Amino acid sequence: MKRNRWIYAVFTILIIGLGLGSRAFSSVLPDTLNTYLGDSLWAAMIFTGCGFLFRKLKTMITGIISLSFCFVIEFSQLYHAEWIDQIRDTSLGGLVLGYGFLWSDIEAYTIGIAACAAIELLVLGIKKRRCM
Template identity: 35%
Template structure:
């Protein structure tokens, strides 16, 4: 029988907040960042933030399930940008709407999402594995 996954709500809330701050900073200070960081880090961090949000909603879910779910959400949001209606474009024109839903479809964003989800999943897996090792030495 598989042991229940335990995640610290506080740790994941801190990860969520830190990722949000870094993501906003990547947009706010884009002019002083290297071009590749300014262009792609915000999207990768956004996808990582989705992973952290999902860990808050489903703290006992497997890392794989969280990662796949986060990527599906990111993919859905990106594909939704192909839909161009006045009402949704008005939402996307606001700062919050642009940050949450993006502004236009870009294939490169899918790579950024995959990187962001993968890095967050790797960190989550390491933290969960570390907790299991601490609870049951020798396993």
């Protein structure tokens, strides 16, 4: 499979917008959705970003790389040194590195990446059927 970089770039940008929107409108969203939505979208953005970078990788490998990246970032939040906390105190640093470890984030990352992988596999299956 060879992914279309333009499509993955557009999806990445759309997901970034949705993720920022989920933070902006968190006061009107249900608590359950607030717990998972932003982090699931962040993980989805990582998946589409990996899809953009690694066009020829299988979906499952892309998912594993994406999930590993998300988990490393999340577990890095257990480490608190002055230099990394200063980075986290910036807007971009906080969005990328997060602030504190939460098991719910691990769940959200898994949900977001699993959803993206499922959608990609579904689309690939539809494309294969059309070509037959």
